[in-house]
Amino acid sequence: MADDGSAQGAIWPLTKFYFSVSLGSQDNTASFQEVSGLDTETQVVEYRHGDSKTFSTIKMPGIAKFSNVTLKKGVFVKDNNFWTWYNAIKMNTIKRETVVIKLLDESGSPTMTWTLSNAWPTKITATDLKSEANEVAIETLELAHEGLTIANS
Template structure:
Protein backbone atom coordinates (compact mmCIF):
# COMPACT_ATOMS: atom_id res chain seq x y z
CA UNK A 1 0.00 0.00 0.00
CA UNK A 2 1.35 3.42 -0.95
CA UNK A 3 2.17 5.89 1.79
CA UNK A 4 0.31 9.15 1.25
CA UNK A 5 1.84 10.75 4.33
CA UNK A 6 -1.42 11.04 6.25
CA UNK A 7 -0.48 8.32 8.75
CA UNK A 8 2.56 10.23 9.95
CA UNK A 9 1.09 13.72 9.62
CA UNK A 10 3.65 14.62 6.95
CA UNK A 11 3.41 17.99 5.23
CA UNK A 12 4.08 17.88 1.51
CA UNK A 13 5.42 20.78 -0.59
CA UNK A 14 2.86 22.60 -2.71
CA UNK A 15 2.50 21.78 -6.39
CA UNK A 16 2.86 24.71 -8.77
CA UNK A 17 0.54 23.83 -11.64
CA UNK A 18 -2.81 24.99 -10.18
CA UNK A 19 -3.00 28.80 -10.06
CA UNK A 20 -5.12 31.77 -11.10
CA UNK A 21 -4.23 35.27 -12.29
CA UNK A 22 -6.56 38.23 -11.88
CA UNK A 23 -5.63 41.27 -13.97
CA UNK A 24 -7.80 43.80 -12.16
CA UNK A 25 -10.36 45.39 -14.46
CA UNK A 26 -8.58 44.24 -17.64
CA UNK A 27 -9.89 40.72 -17.96
CA UNK A 28 -10.91 39.62 -14.47
CA UNK A 29 -9.41 36.12 -14.21
CA UNK A 30 -7.37 34.86 -17.16
CA UNK A 31 -5.87 31.44 -17.83
CA UNK A 32 -2.11 31.35 -18.13
CA UNK A 33 0.35 28.59 -18.92
CA UNK A 34 3.23 30.07 -16.95
CA UNK A 35 4.04 32.87 -14.50
CA UNK A 36 7.65 33.78 -13.73
CA UNK A 37 9.61 36.63 -12.15
CA UNK A 38 7.85 36.79 -8.78
CA UNK A 39 10.91 38.17 -7.07
CA UNK A 40 12.08 41.11 -5.05
CA UNK A 41 15.49 42.08 -3.76
CA UNK A 42 17.10 44.72 -1.58
CA UNK A 43 20.26 46.46 -2.68
CA UNK A 44 23.19 46.30 -0.27
CA UNK A 45 24.75 49.54 0.98
CA UNK A 46 28.29 49.17 2.28
CA UNK A 47 29.41 51.73 4.82
CA UNK A 48 32.42 52.34 7.03
CA UNK A 49 32.57 55.34 9.33
CA UNK A 50 35.91 57.10 9.72
CA UNK A 51 36.66 56.23 13.33
CA UNK A 52 35.79 52.52 13.01
CA UNK A 53 38.34 50.30 14.75
CA UNK A 54 37.83 47.59 12.13
CA UNK A 55 39.10 48.06 8.62
CA UNK A 56 36.05 46.65 6.91
CA UNK A 57 32.63 47.89 5.91
CA UNK A 58 29.29 46.99 7.37
CA UNK A 59 26.39 46.04 5.11
CA UNK A 60 23.01 47.71 5.47
CA UNK A 61 19.76 47.28 3.54
CA UNK A 62 19.24 49.84 0.82
CA UNK A 63 16.58 50.41 -1.80
CA UNK A 64 14.23 47.50 -2.51
CA UNK A 65 13.43 46.69 -6.11
CA UNK A 66 11.23 44.19 -7.86
CA UNK A 67 11.80 42.58 -11.24
CA UNK A 68 9.26 42.37 -14.04
CA UNK A 69 6.75 39.52 -14.01
CA UNK A 70 6.28 37.45 -17.16
CA UNK A 71 2.97 35.80 -18.03
CA UNK A 72 2.53 33.26 -20.84
CA UNK A 73 -0.81 32.15 -22.25
CA UNK A 74 -2.35 30.52 -25.26
CA UNK A 75 -3.62 32.68 -28.11
CA UNK A 76 -7.39 32.61 -28.62
CA UNK A 77 -9.51 33.90 -31.51
CA UNK A 78 -10.64 37.53 -31.00
CA UNK A 79 -8.75 37.84 -27.71
CA UNK A 80 -6.63 40.96 -27.90
CA UNK A 81 -7.12 42.42 -24.40
CA UNK A 82 -3.35 42.49 -23.77
CA UNK A 83 -2.73 44.48 -26.94
CA UNK A 84 -5.44 46.99 -25.97
CA UNK A 85 -3.88 47.38 -22.52
CA UNK A 86 -0.43 47.80 -24.08
CA UNK A 87 -1.77 50.42 -26.55
CA UNK A 88 -2.91 52.55 -23.62
CA UNK A 89 0.72 53.38 -22.72
CA UNK A 90 1.49 54.88 -26.12
CA UNK A 91 -0.25 58.17 -25.37
CA UNK A 92 1.26 58.40 -21.87
CA UNK A 93 -2.03 57.36 -20.29
CA UNK A 94 -0.81 54.25 -18.53
CA UNK A 95 -3.61 52.19 -17.07
CA UNK A 96 -2.16 50.59 -13.96
CA UNK A 97 -3.83 47.56 -12.45
CA UNK A 98 -3.57 45.48 -9.30
CA UNK A 99 -2.65 41.97 -10.42
CA UNK A 100 -3.35 39.08 -8.04
CA UNK A 101 -1.70 35.68 -8.57
CA UNK A 102 -2.88 32.83 -6.38
CA UNK A 103 -1.43 29.35 -5.94
CA UNK A 104 -4.30 26.96 -5.23
CA UNK A 105 -4.53 23.68 -3.33
CA UNK A 106 -6.35 20.58 -4.57
CA UNK A 107 -9.73 21.99 -3.45
CA UNK A 108 -9.20 25.29 -5.30
CA UNK A 109 -8.57 27.34 -2.15
CA UNK A 110 -5.68 29.85 -2.29
CA UNK A 111 -2.57 28.79 -0.36
CA UNK A 112 -0.29 31.67 -1.42
CA UNK A 113 -1.16 35.03 -2.94
CA UNK A 114 1.19 37.42 -4.74
CA UNK A 115 -0.14 40.94 -5.34
CA UNK A 116 1.48 43.28 -7.85
CA UNK A 117 0.73 46.94 -7.15
CA UNK A 118 0.26 49.39 -10.06
CA UNK A 119 1.22 46.86 -12.74
CA UNK A 120 1.37 47.83 -16.41
CA UNK A 121 2.57 46.04 -19.56
CA UNK A 122 6.10 46.82 -20.71
CA UNK A 123 6.39 44.19 -23.41
CA UNK A 124 4.21 41.81 -25.39
CA UNK A 125 5.71 39.05 -27.48
CA UNK A 126 3.50 37.36 -30.07
CA UNK A 127 3.85 33.68 -30.75
CA UNK A 128 6.46 32.36 -33.11
CA UNK A 129 5.16 30.71 -36.27
CA UNK A 130 6.42 27.39 -37.67
CA UNK A 131 4.98 25.50 -40.60
CA UNK A 132 6.34 22.15 -39.39
CA UNK A 133 5.15 22.34 -35.76
CA UNK A 134 1.94 21.23 -34.12
CA UNK A 135 2.19 23.34 -30.98
CA UNK A 136 -0.17 25.74 -29.26
CA UNK A 137 0.37 29.41 -30.10
CA UNK A 138 1.62 31.16 -26.94
CA UNK A 139 2.00 34.90 -26.34
CA UNK A 140 4.02 36.53 -23.58
CA UNK A 141 3.12 39.57 -21.50
CA UNK A 142 5.73 41.29 -19.32
CA UNK A 143 4.52 43.49 -16.48
CA UNK A 144 6.36 46.18 -14.54
CA UNK A 145 5.00 46.97 -11.10
CA UNK A 146 5.67 49.14 -8.06
CA UNK A 147 5.58 46.49 -5.37
CA UNK A 148 5.12 42.81 -4.63
CA UNK A 149 3.39 41.55 -1.50
CA UNK A 150 3.03 37.91 -0.51
CA UNK A 151 0.35 36.43 1.73
CA UNK A 152 -0.17 32.82 2.85
CA UNK A 153 -3.56 31.18 3.03
Template sequence: MEGDSRDLRIWPLQKFCFSLDIGDLQTSAFQEVTGLDVETEVIEYRDNNSRQFSTVKMPGISKVGNVTLKKGIFVKDNKFWEWFEQIEMKTIKRAPAVIKLLDEMGNSTMVWTLTNAFPVKITGTDLKSDGDAVAVETLEIAHEGITIQQG
Protein backbone atom coordinates in the same frame (compact mmCIF):
# COMPACT_ATOMS: atom_id res chain seq x y z
CA MET B 1 -9.28 15.91 4.67
CA GLU B 2 -10.81 15.15 8.00
CA GLY B 3 -9.57 12.03 9.71
CA ASP B 4 -6.38 12.04 7.64
CA SER B 5 -3.40 11.63 9.94
CA ARG B 6 -0.90 13.04 7.40
CA ASP B 7 0.47 16.46 8.17
CA LEU B 8 0.35 18.23 4.81
CA ARG B 9 2.63 21.01 6.04
CA ILE B 10 5.69 18.74 5.65
CA TRP B 11 5.31 18.66 1.85
CA PRO B 12 6.18 21.62 -0.39
CA LEU B 13 3.34 23.21 -2.32
CA GLN B 14 2.86 22.16 -5.92
CA LYS B 15 3.16 25.00 -8.42
CA PHE B 16 1.12 23.92 -11.42
CA CYS B 17 -2.31 25.09 -10.24
CA PHE B 18 -2.68 28.88 -10.00
CA SER B 19 -4.94 31.73 -10.97
CA LEU B 20 -4.26 35.28 -12.05
CA ASP B 21 -6.51 38.34 -11.96
CA ILE B 22 -5.41 41.70 -13.35
CA GLY B 23 -7.71 44.50 -12.29
CA ASP B 24 -11.04 44.29 -14.11
CA LEU B 25 -9.58 42.45 -17.14
CA GLN B 26 -11.23 39.10 -17.60
CA THR B 27 -8.17 36.89 -17.81
CA SER B 28 -7.86 33.50 -19.38
CA ALA B 29 -5.77 30.64 -18.08
CA PHE B 30 -2.04 31.31 -17.94
CA GLN B 31 0.59 28.71 -18.64
CA GLU B 32 3.44 30.30 -16.71
CA VAL B 33 4.25 33.16 -14.31
CA THR B 34 7.88 34.10 -13.63
CA GLY B 35 9.70 37.00 -11.99
CA LEU B 36 8.10 37.17 -8.55
CA ASP B 37 11.29 38.52 -7.02
CA VAL B 38 12.31 41.30 -4.69
CA GLU B 39 15.86 42.36 -3.88
CA THR B 40 17.52 44.89 -1.65
CA GLU B 41 20.61 46.84 -2.61
CA VAL B 42 23.53 46.68 -0.22
CA ILE B 43 25.10 49.92 1.01
CA GLU B 44 28.69 49.62 2.13
CA TYR B 45 30.38 52.27 4.23
CA ARG B 46 33.23 52.62 6.67
CA ASP B 47 32.63 54.54 9.84
CA ASN B 48 35.37 57.16 10.22
CA ASN B 49 36.26 56.09 13.77
CA SER B 50 36.04 52.34 13.15
CA ARG B 51 39.05 50.33 14.35
CA GLN B 52 38.36 47.63 11.77
CA PHE B 53 39.77 48.11 8.31
CA SER B 54 36.60 46.91 6.57
CA THR B 55 33.21 48.21 5.56
CA VAL B 56 29.87 47.82 7.26
CA LYS B 57 27.00 46.56 5.13
CA MET B 58 23.48 47.92 5.46
CA PRO B 59 20.26 47.26 3.54
CA GLY B 60 19.44 49.94 0.99
CA ILE B 61 16.58 50.50 -1.41
CA SER B 62 14.47 47.48 -2.33
CA LYS B 63 13.44 46.92 -5.92
CA VAL B 64 11.16 44.51 -7.73
CA GLY B 65 11.63 42.94 -11.14
CA ASN B 66 9.13 42.72 -13.95
CA VAL B 67 6.79 39.73 -13.99
CA THR B 68 6.48 37.66 -17.16
CA LEU B 69 3.22 35.91 -18.00
CA LYS B 70 2.70 33.29 -20.72
CA LYS B 71 -0.70 32.23 -22.00
CA GLY B 72 -2.30 30.53 -24.92
CA ILE B 73 -3.77 32.69 -27.66
CA PHE B 74 -7.55 32.42 -28.02
CA VAL B 75 -9.85 33.57 -30.83
CA LYS B 76 -10.99 37.20 -30.39
CA ASP B 77 -8.95 37.63 -27.19
CA ASN B 78 -7.02 40.90 -27.56
CA LYS B 79 -7.44 42.29 -24.04
CA PHE B 80 -3.73 42.50 -23.32
CA TRP B 81 -2.90 44.09 -26.68
CA GLU B 82 -5.61 46.69 -26.05
CA TRP B 83 -4.21 47.32 -22.56
CA PHE B 84 -0.69 47.68 -24.00
CA GLU B 85 -1.87 50.08 -26.74
CA GLN B 86 -2.97 52.55 -24.06
CA ILE B 87 0.71 53.37 -23.48
CA GLU B 88 0.83 55.21 -26.81
CA MET B 89 -2.05 57.43 -25.71
CA LYS B 90 -0.29 58.18 -22.38
CA THR B 91 -3.34 56.89 -20.54
CA ILE B 92 -2.07 53.51 -19.39
CA LYS B 93 -4.37 52.00 -16.84
CA ARG B 94 -2.53 50.58 -13.85
CA ALA B 95 -4.18 47.70 -12.06
CA PRO B 96 -3.47 45.33 -9.19
CA ALA B 97 -2.43 41.86 -10.33
CA VAL B 98 -3.29 39.02 -7.94
CA ILE B 99 -1.61 35.65 -8.38
CA LYS B 100 -2.96 32.78 -6.28
CA LEU B 101 -1.30 29.43 -5.82
CA LEU B 102 -4.09 26.87 -5.44
CA ASP B 103 -4.25 23.52 -3.68
CA GLU B 104 -5.90 20.39 -5.10
CA MET B 105 -9.31 21.62 -3.89
CA GLY B 106 -8.96 25.01 -5.63
CA ASN B 107 -8.34 26.95 -2.40
CA SER B 108 -5.61 29.59 -2.40
CA THR B 109 -2.54 28.71 -0.35
CA MET B 110 -0.29 31.68 -1.24
CA VAL B 111 -1.29 35.04 -2.71
CA TRP B 112 1.06 37.50 -4.42
CA THR B 113 -0.38 40.97 -5.07
CA LEU B 114 1.41 43.29 -7.47
CA THR B 115 0.68 46.98 -6.94
CA ASN B 116 -0.05 49.30 -9.90
CA ALA B 117 0.86 46.78 -12.62
CA PHE B 118 1.03 47.83 -16.26
CA PRO B 119 2.28 46.13 -19.44
CA VAL B 120 5.75 46.94 -20.75
CA LYS B 121 6.23 44.26 -23.41
CA ILE B 122 4.13 41.81 -25.40
CA THR B 123 5.68 39.08 -27.52
CA GLY B 124 3.48 37.26 -29.99
CA THR B 125 3.84 33.59 -30.72
CA ASP B 126 6.40 32.08 -33.02
CA LEU B 127 4.92 30.43 -36.11
CA LYS B 128 6.12 27.14 -37.59
CA SER B 129 4.46 25.31 -40.46
CA ASP B 130 5.85 21.95 -39.36
CA GLY B 131 4.84 22.20 -35.68
CA ASP B 132 1.74 21.30 -33.73
CA ALA B 133 2.34 23.30 -30.55
CA VAL B 134 -0.15 25.70 -29.00
CA ALA B 135 0.21 29.40 -29.90
CA VAL B 136 1.54 31.19 -26.80
CA GLU B 137 2.00 34.91 -26.22
CA THR B 138 4.14 36.52 -23.54
CA LEU B 139 3.17 39.59 -21.52
CA GLU B 140 5.71 41.38 -19.33
CA ILE B 141 4.32 43.68 -16.66
CA ALA B 142 6.04 46.20 -14.42
CA HIS B 143 4.73 46.99 -10.96
CA GLU B 144 5.53 49.12 -7.93
CA GLY B 145 5.63 46.51 -5.21
CA ILE B 146 4.67 43.03 -4.17
CA THR B 147 2.95 41.71 -1.07
CA ILE B 148 2.75 38.05 -0.11
CA GLN B 149 0.03 36.53 2.04
CA GLN B 150 -0.89 33.04 3.14
CA GLY B 151 -4.06 31.66 1.47
Protein backbone atom coordinates in the same frame (compact mmCIF):
# COMPACT_ATOMS: atom_id res chain seq x y z
CA MET C 1 -2.26 -1.57 1.91
CA ALA C 2 -0.39 1.26 0.21
CA ASP C 3 1.16 3.92 2.39
CA ASP C 4 0.04 7.36 1.20
CA GLY C 5 1.71 9.16 4.10
CA SER C 6 -1.55 10.08 5.85
CA ALA C 7 -1.00 7.58 8.67
CA GLN C 8 2.11 9.45 9.72
CA GLY C 9 0.55 12.89 9.35
CA ALA C 10 2.86 13.78 6.45
CA ILE C 11 2.65 17.28 5.07
CA TRP C 12 3.42 17.47 1.37
CA PRO C 13 4.78 20.52 -0.46
CA LEU C 14 2.37 22.33 -2.75
CA THR C 15 2.40 21.68 -6.47
CA LYS C 16 3.01 24.64 -8.73
CA PHE C 17 0.73 23.78 -11.64
CA TYR C 18 -2.63 24.89 -10.12
CA PHE C 19 -2.85 28.68 -10.00
CA SER C 20 -5.01 31.60 -11.07
CA VAL C 21 -4.21 35.13 -12.23
CA SER C 22 -6.55 38.13 -11.87
CA LEU C 23 -5.77 41.28 -13.83
CA GLY C 24 -7.28 44.53 -12.61
CA SER C 25 -9.87 45.51 -10.08
CA GLN C 26 -12.86 43.96 -11.87
CA ASP C 27 -11.63 40.39 -11.19
CA ASN C 28 -10.66 39.78 -14.80
CA THR C 29 -9.31 36.23 -14.40
CA ALA C 30 -7.26 34.87 -17.28
CA SER C 31 -5.76 31.43 -17.84
CA PHE C 32 -2.00 31.31 -18.13
CA GLN C 33 0.44 28.52 -18.86
CA GLU C 34 3.32 30.00 -16.90
CA VAL C 35 4.13 32.81 -14.45
CA SER C 36 7.73 33.73 -13.66
CA GLY C 37 9.69 36.61 -12.15
CA LEU C 38 8.10 36.84 -8.70
CA ASP C 39 11.41 38.16 -7.37
CA THR C 40 12.31 40.90 -4.96
CA GLU C 41 15.77 42.06 -4.02
CA THR C 42 17.14 44.62 -1.59
CA GLN C 43 20.13 46.60 -2.76
CA VAL C 44 23.09 46.70 -0.39
CA VAL C 45 24.45 50.04 0.82
CA GLU C 46 28.02 49.93 2.04
CA TYR C 47 29.19 52.54 4.51
CA ARG C 48 32.28 53.16 6.60
CA HIS C 49 32.66 56.14 8.92
CA GLY C 50 36.08 57.76 9.14
CA ASP C 51 36.92 56.92 12.76
CA SER C 52 35.92 53.23 12.54
CA LYS C 53 38.44 50.95 14.22
CA THR C 54 37.73 48.18 11.74
CA PHE C 55 39.04 48.45 8.21
CA SER C 56 35.86 47.23 6.55
CA THR C 57 32.48 48.59 5.60
CA ILE C 58 29.11 48.13 7.23
CA LYS C 59 26.43 46.66 4.98
CA MET C 60 22.92 48.06 5.34
CA PRO C 61 19.68 47.41 3.47
CA GLY C 62 18.93 49.91 0.74
CA ILE C 63 16.18 50.32 -1.83
CA ALA C 64 13.97 47.34 -2.67
CA LYS C 65 13.92 46.27 -6.31
CA PHE C 66 11.28 44.14 -8.03
CA SER C 67 11.76 42.03 -11.16
CA ASN C 68 9.39 42.22 -14.08
CA VAL C 69 6.82 39.41 -14.04
CA THR C 70 6.40 37.33 -17.19
CA LEU C 71 3.06 35.70 -18.03
CA LYS C 72 2.63 33.16 -20.86
CA LYS C 73 -0.70 32.08 -22.27
CA GLY C 74 -2.25 30.49 -25.30
CA VAL C 75 -3.51 32.65 -28.14
CA PHE C 76 -7.30 32.62 -28.51
CA VAL C 77 -9.50 33.85 -31.36
CA LYS C 78 -10.59 37.50 -30.91
CA ASP C 79 -8.70 37.87 -27.60
CA ASN C 80 -6.79 41.16 -27.85
CA ASN C 81 -7.10 42.30 -24.21
CA PHE C 82 -3.34 42.48 -23.61
CA TRP C 83 -2.72 44.37 -26.85
CA THR C 84 -5.48 46.83 -25.91
CA TRP C 85 -3.90 47.35 -22.47
CA TYR C 86 -0.46 47.74 -24.04
CA ASN C 87 -1.73 50.24 -26.62
CA ALA C 88 -3.22 52.37 -23.81
CA ILE C 89 0.33 53.28 -22.72
CA LYS C 90 1.15 56.82 -23.68
CA MET C 91 3.58 59.37 -22.26
CA ASN C 92 2.62 59.96 -18.59
CA THR C 93 -0.73 58.17 -18.99
CA ILE C 94 -0.22 54.54 -18.10
CA LYS C 95 -3.19 52.39 -17.15
CA ARG C 96 -1.88 50.63 -14.04
CA GLU C 97 -3.64 47.61 -12.59
CA THR C 98 -3.42 45.39 -9.52
CA VAL C 99 -2.48 41.83 -10.51
CA VAL C 100 -3.22 38.98 -8.10
CA ILE C 101 -1.58 35.57 -8.55
CA LYS C 102 -2.89 32.74 -6.36
CA LEU C 103 -1.36 29.32 -5.81
CA LEU C 104 -4.28 26.93 -5.25
CA ASP C 105 -4.55 23.71 -3.25
CA GLU C 106 -6.27 20.54 -4.48
CA SER C 107 -9.72 21.92 -3.57
CA GLY C 108 -9.14 25.17 -5.51
CA SER C 109 -8.66 27.36 -2.42
CA PRO C 110 -5.79 29.86 -2.45
CA THR C 111 -2.83 28.97 -0.22
CA MET C 112 -0.38 31.70 -1.27
CA THR C 113 -1.17 35.01 -2.91
CA TRP C 114 1.22 37.37 -4.68
CA THR C 115 -0.14 40.87 -5.33
CA LEU C 116 1.56 43.20 -7.80
CA SER C 117 0.87 46.89 -7.23
CA ASN C 118 0.54 49.36 -10.10
CA ALA C 119 1.40 46.82 -12.80
CA TRP C 120 1.56 47.75 -16.47
CA PRO C 121 2.73 45.91 -19.60
CA THR C 122 6.24 46.70 -20.77
CA LYS C 123 6.49 44.08 -23.49
CA ILE C 124 4.29 41.69 -25.43
CA THR C 125 5.82 38.95 -27.51
CA ALA C 126 3.61 37.34 -30.13
CA THR C 127 3.93 33.66 -30.87
CA ASP C 128 6.45 32.34 -33.32
CA LEU C 129 5.04 30.69 -36.42
CA LYS C 130 6.27 27.42 -37.95
CA SER C 131 4.57 25.44 -40.69
CA GLU C 132 5.94 22.14 -39.31
CA ALA C 133 5.17 22.78 -35.62
CA ASN C 134 2.68 20.76 -33.61
CA GLU C 135 2.32 23.17 -30.68
CA VAL C 136 -0.10 25.67 -29.20
CA ALA C 137 0.47 29.34 -30.12
CA ILE C 138 1.80 31.11 -26.99
CA GLU C 139 2.06 34.85 -26.37
CA THR C 140 4.14 36.42 -23.60
CA LEU C 141 3.23 39.45 -21.51
CA GLU C 142 5.88 41.17 -19.37
CA LEU C 143 4.68 43.40 -16.53
CA ALA C 144 6.56 46.05 -14.58
CA HIS C 145 5.20 46.81 -11.12
CA GLU C 146 5.92 48.93 -8.05
CA GLY C 147 5.47 46.43 -5.25
CA LEU C 148 5.08 42.75 -4.44
CA THR C 149 3.24 41.54 -1.37
CA ILE C 150 2.89 37.90 -0.36
CA ALA C 151 0.10 36.53 1.82
CA ASN C 152 -0.54 32.99 3.07
CA SER C 153 -4.11 31.80 3.48
